[in-house]
Amino acid sequence: MAREGIHVERPYERLNKDQVELIHQASMEILQDPGLISFNEEAVNIFHSHGAEVESLGGDHRSWHVKLPEQLMTSALKSVPKTVTLGARNPDNSLVMNGDQPKVYLITGSETNIWLDVEFPEYVHKSDSSKKIRVPEFKPRRGMVEDLCQSARVCEHLEMVDGFIRNVNIQDRDITPENKDVNKFFASLNNNTKHFMSGLTSLDQLDNVVRMAELIAGGKKQLADNPIISFITCLVKSPLQFVDDTTSTFIEICRRGLPVAVSSSPQAGTTAPIKEAGIMAQINAEVLAGIALGQLVKPGVPLLYGSVPVRARMDTLSDSYGAVETSQYNIDCVQMARFYGIPNYSTSGVCDSKIPGQQSSIERLFSDIVVAMSGPQYLHCAFGLLECNSVFSLLQAVLDDAHFKMIKHFLKQPRVDQTEIESVLKQIRSVVDTPQKLYISHIRPVLRSGEISGLYPFEGSGETDQVFELAFDRMEELLAKPVQHIDEETTARIFAEVPGILPRLNVYERGS
Amino acid sequence: MSKDIIAALKENVIQGRKTKDDVGIDDSLADKPGVVELTQQALDDKVAPQEIITEGLTAGMEVVGEKFSNKEYFIPDMLASAEAVGAAMDILKPALESAKVETKGKFAIATVKGDIHDIGKNIVAILLKGAGYEVHDLGIDVPEDTVVDFVKNEKPQYLGLSALLTTTMTEMGVVIKALDESKVRGNVKVLIGGAAVSDEFAREIGADAYCADAFAAVKVLDSYQQAKS
Numbered sequence A: 001m002a003r004e005g006i007h008v009e010r011p012y013e014r015l016n017k018d019q020v021e022l023i024h025q026a027s028m029e030i031l032q033d034p035g036l037i038s039f040n041e042e043a044v045n046i047f048h049s050h051g052a053e054v055e056s057l058g059g060d061h062r063s064w065h066v067k068l069p070e071q072l073m074t075s076a077l078k079s080v081p082k083t084v085t086l087g088a089r090n091p092d093n094s095l096v097m098n099g100d101q102p103k104v105y106l107i108t109g110s111e112t113n114i115w116l117d118v119e120f121p122e123y124v125h126k127s128d129s130s131k132k133i134r135v136p137e138f139k140p141r142r143g144m145v146e147d148l149c150q151s152a153r154v155c156e157h158l159e160m161v162d163g164f165i166r167n168v169n170i171q172d173r174d175i176t177p178e179n180k181d182v183n184k185f186f187a188s189l190n191n192n193t194k195h196f197m198s199g200l201t202s203l204d205q206l207d208n209v210v211r212m213a214e215l216i217a218g219g220k221k222q223l224a225d226n227p228i229i230s231f232i233t234c235l236v237k238s239p240l241q242f243v244d245d246t247t248s249t250f251i252e253i254c255r256r257g258l259p260v261a262v263s264s265s266p267q268a269g270t271t272a273p274i275k276e277a278g279i280m281a282q283i284n285a286e287v288l289a290g291i292a293l294g295q296l297v298k299p300g301v302p303l304l305y306g307s308v309p310v311r312a313r314m315d316t317l318s319d320s321y322g323a324v325e326t327s328q329y330n331i332d333c334v335q336m337a338r339f340y341g342i343p344n345y346s347t348s349g350v351c352d353s354k355i356p357g358q359q360s361s362i363e364r365l366f367s368d369i370v371v372a373m374s375g376p377q378y379l380h381c382a383f384g385l386l387e388c389n390s391v392f393s394l395l396q397a398v399l400d401d402a403h404f405k406m407i408k409h410f411l412k413q414p415r416v417d418q419t420e421i422e423s424v425l426k427q428i429r430s431v432v433d434t435p436q437k438l439y440i441s442h443i444r445p446v447l448r449s450g451e452i453s454g455l456y457p458f459e460g461s462g463e464t465d466q467v468f469e470l471a472f473d474r475m476e477e478l479l480a481k482p483v484q485h486i487d488e489e490t491t492a493r494i495f496a497e498v499p500g501i502l503p504r505l506n507v508y509e510r511g512s
Numbered sequence B: 001m002s003k004d005i006i007a008a009l010k011e012n013v014i015q016g017r018k019t020k021d022d023v024g025i026d027d028s029l030a031d032k033p034g035v036v037e038l039t040q041q042a043l044d045d046k047v048a049p050q051e052i053i054t055e056g057l058t059a060g061m062e063v064v065g066e067k068f069s070n071k072e073y074f075i076p077d078m079l080a081s082a083e084a085v086g087a088a089m090d091i092l093k094p095a096l097e098s099a100k101v102e103t104k105g106k107f108a109i110a111t112v113k114g115d116i117h118d119i120g121k122n123i124v125a126i127l128l129k130g131a132g133y134e135v136h137d138l139g140i141d142v143p144e145d146t147v148v149d150f151v152k153n154e155k156p157q158y159l160g161l162s163a164l165l166t167t168t169m170t171e172m173g174v175v176i177k178a179l180d181e182s183k184v185r186g187n188v189k190v191l192i193g194g195a196a197v198s199d200e201f202a203r204e205i206g207a208d209a210y211c212a213d214a215f216a217a218v219k220v221l222d223s224y225q226q227a228k229s
C-alpha cells in the first residue's frame, strides 16, 4: 500500500510544447559544447567508454573536459525507470511515483544548522496592567541529534508529510565525520516510519548505513523490494561541473541499486544565466548528465530528476527562494522531468524570512501552491525551514502541515457529471419552492464527508491573532505522542553490527 | 410502548431527522420514522402532548445544544434539529390548544422597510420555532403599519425586527414609535438584530433587547419565560 499523495489532474505548466523541445535541444547542445568539466576520474572513464570525447585539463586539481554526444545521452536515458518506489519502515507509507503522472508527495528537508526554540513570554501593558499579550520569542541554537529525533517524531504525526528528509544537521560534540551518517540515519529511522532520504557525509559509511537499512527491512532482498532509505547527491556544481567526492558517492550508491535523487542547484544570475531559458537549458543538461552517468553505472537504477534552481538576491547575491522566479524555474523543471517521464524531486516553500511570521507565510505559501499545482512527484516543500534552509522550526512545520491540507483540498478535482447535475437540479427546484429558500439542510450530507474544507485550524477566539499560540499547543501535543520505534531485537542487532551509533539513542537502554 | 416512541423521538431530534426521508448524522436511523411521523404516532397512541414536548423534543434539543457547544455539531445540524422540532410543534398545536396547555408564546419577526436581507431573520425564525415558540414570519421590506396591525390583531408577546443596512436600521425606531402611538408598545417585547445594529442602538430606540445571533434570541426569550413563572 502506498500513500495517497495529491493527484493533480491538469497540472499548471508555463512552457508550451515547442519551448520544452527547444530547452531539450539546447541542453543536448550544451552537453556537447561546452560539455562538462569532471573532477571525478571514474565518471570520466565511464563516459569515455561509452563514446564521450574526453580531454584532460591542467591546473591544481585534476579535471577533464567531457563532451557528451546526443546519442550517448539518448541511449543512456532509455533505461531510466519511469516508476520509482520508495519504501518505508511502515510499508503503508511507501511512495510510488510515476514520471508521467502528476501525483505529488510532500517531503521534508534540508539539513539545517540552526534549531529555533520558541517560548511565549507574557507582556503587560505599562499603563494598563489588565492588558496582556503573549508574543513568541524565537531562540536560535545549534541543532543536535536529539532535535533530529524530535523533528522525526513530529513529522511522523504530521498528516501531510509523506516522506522524511533529515532536516537537522546534528552538531553534538561527540558527532564526528565518521559517525555522523549512522547517527542521522538511526535517529531518523528510529523515530519515523515514513520513507527516509538523506545525503551521505562520508562514503566510508555507505555500507554501514545500508547494513542498518537491511536489518530494519529484514534482509538484503527485503531492502531491494522495500527501499526504506534513499539518497540525495548534489554531484553537480553549477555551471556544469562534476564534483569529485559526491560523484564517487553517487556511483557507489548506484552500484548498490538504491534510489538516488540527482540534484543540481544553479543560482540564476551567478552560477547560471539570469534568463529563464538559460537557467533551464543548463540545469536540464546538468541533471540529465548525472542521470545518464547513473544509468551507465547500473542500468535501471531508480533515479529522481532533482531540481533546486534558485534566483540570486540582488542585494547580497545569496539565494533568494522567496523570489517568484525561483518558483517559475521549479515549475519549468517539473515539466521537463515529465517530458522525459522521470519522477521529479522539486522544491517549494523555502523562504528568505528568518523567523515564522507574515513574511515566511507569504513566501512559502506562494511557492507551495504554485509548485504543487505543477505536479512534481516528490516535492521537497521545506516543512519548518526558514532563512533559505539554514534554520528549522518545529512550530513552522506544524503551520506548514495545516497549509498543505488547504492546498490538497484546493487541488481536488471538481465533481461535475450527469448524476451530480441531476441531483443539484432537484435540490435547486425543491429549495426555491420553500418559503425560506435556504439550502442549509442540504449541507448536512456532505458536512462530515471531507467534501468541504475545514476552518483555519489556528483561528483565535475574539479579536486577537492566536496562530502561533495555537500552533504551539498543537506542536506540544504532537511531541507528546509516542512513535513506533524499531523493535528491541533489531535495535540490539543494529548496535552490535553497525559501529558508531551513540548509546544514548538506544531507547531500550536509556533507563538502565 | 410510549416510552419507546419518546426515546425514538429524542434520538431523531438529536440526529436532526424531520421525516423518514432525511439523513441524520449517521445512517443508523435510515428508513426509520423521523420526528414528524413519530410525533403523529405518539398523538395517535394518546401520549400527552406535554410529555412529547418535554421528554422527547426538548430533551433532544438539550443534547443538540450541548453538542453544539462542544463543537461536535455545526449550525446546519442545529437548524436541522430545530426544523424537525418546529414541524412537530405544528402537529401538536391543535392538541395543545384543546388541552389548554400554555405555550411559550407568539413571536412575530420581520425585516424592516427598505431592507431585503432575510437569511439571518430566517435562521432566527427556525431556531425559535424549534425552541417551542409560535413563530409568525411577516417577511421582508415590511412597513411599520403592517407590523402595528399584526401586533394589534394577533397579539404576539414578542416582536423581532431585523435590519442589515445602516440606512434601514432607523426604520426599527420608526416601528417602535408607531407601536407607542398605537398604544400597544407595552404589550410586546421588541428584539432587534442584524449586522448594522448594536446594544447601544437598541437602547437608543427603546427596544427591549439586541441579539447578536439566533442563539441570543432564544436565550433572551427564554429569560422572559423564567421571569413569567
Ligand code: B12
Pocket (backbone or CB within 6 Å): B109, B114, B115, B116, B117, B118, B119, B120, B121, B123, B124, B159, B160, B161, B162, B163, B164, B165, B166, B167, B191, B192, B193, B194, B195, B196, B211, B212, B213, B214, B215, B217
Ligand atoms: C448576503 C448579503 C446580501 C444578499 C442578501 C440575500 C438574502 N437572502 O438575505 C444580497 C446580495 C441580496 C444583498 C443585497 C444588498 N446588500 Co447585502 N449583505 C449580505 C451580507 C454579505 C451577509 C448578510 C447575511 O445574510 N449574513 C448571514 C446571517 C446569518 O447573519 P445576519 O444577517 O447578521 O443574522 C444573524 C444576526 O445578525 C442575528 N439577527 C439578524 N437579524 C435579526 C433579527 C432578530 C429579531 C434577532 C433576534 C437577531 C437577528 O441573528 C442572525 C443569525 O445568527 C452582508 C455582510 C454582513 N457583514 O452582514 C451584506 C451587507 C449587509 N449588505 C450591504 C449592502 C450595501 C447591500 C445592498 C444595498 C447592495 C446594493 N448596493 O445593492 C443590497 C441591499 C438591498 C436592500 N434593499 O436590502 C452592506 C450594508 C452596508 C450598510 N450600509 O450598512 C453589507 C454590510 C455588506 C457591506 N459591508 O457592504 N446583500
